[in-house]
Amino acid sequence: MEALARDAHMSAGHLSREFRQAYGESPYAYLMTRRIERAMALLRRGDLSVTDVCFAVGCSSLGTFSTRFTELVGVPPSVYRRDAASATSGMPACVAKQVTRPIRNREARSASRK
Numbered sequence: 001m002e003a004l005a006r007d008a009h010m011s012a013g014h015l016s017r018e019f020r021q022a023y024g025e026s027p028y029a030y031l032m033t034r035r036i037e038r039a040m041a042l043l044r045r046g047d048l049s050v051t052d053v054c055f056a057v058g059c060s061s062l063g064t065f066s067t068r069f070t071e072l073v074g075v076p077p078s079v080y081r082r083d084a085a086s087a088t089s090g091m092p093a094c095v096a097k098q099v100t101r102p103i104r105n106r107e108a109r110s111a112s113r114k
Contacts, residue, residue: 001015001016001027004027015027032068032072033072035057035058035059035065036057036068036069036072036073038056038057039053039054039056039057039065039069039077040073040080040084041093041096042056042057043077043080043081043084044081044084044096046081050062050066050077050078050081053077053081054066054077065077
């Protein structure tokens with residue numbers, strides 16, 4: 001965060017506030033969502049273990065990865081890995097990515113109000 005803020009000529013706190021205002025979540029939450037999206041794609045392939053996927057997407061803690069994955073996707077990564085391949089079989093990867101995209105809390109709330 002410090003390096004990014006320095007490159008943007010802002011303090012880390014100011015960058016974080018501006019990011020939250022623009023995207024509705026903290027930079028860390030945004031990054032974790034992107035990591036979970038990538039993890040979902042890797043888990044759908046079925047050839048990597050959950051631990052391998054955790055490290056492949058840049059997480060250093062399997063516990064944190066599993067907790068955040070479960071929060072965003074609704075099931076633990078091991079269950080997702082087991083069930084996802086059959087759920088998206090025959091589906092083009094670009095469609096599978098959109099269909100299985102995790103819904104962040106702010107999106108789920110706004111979708112339920114419509």
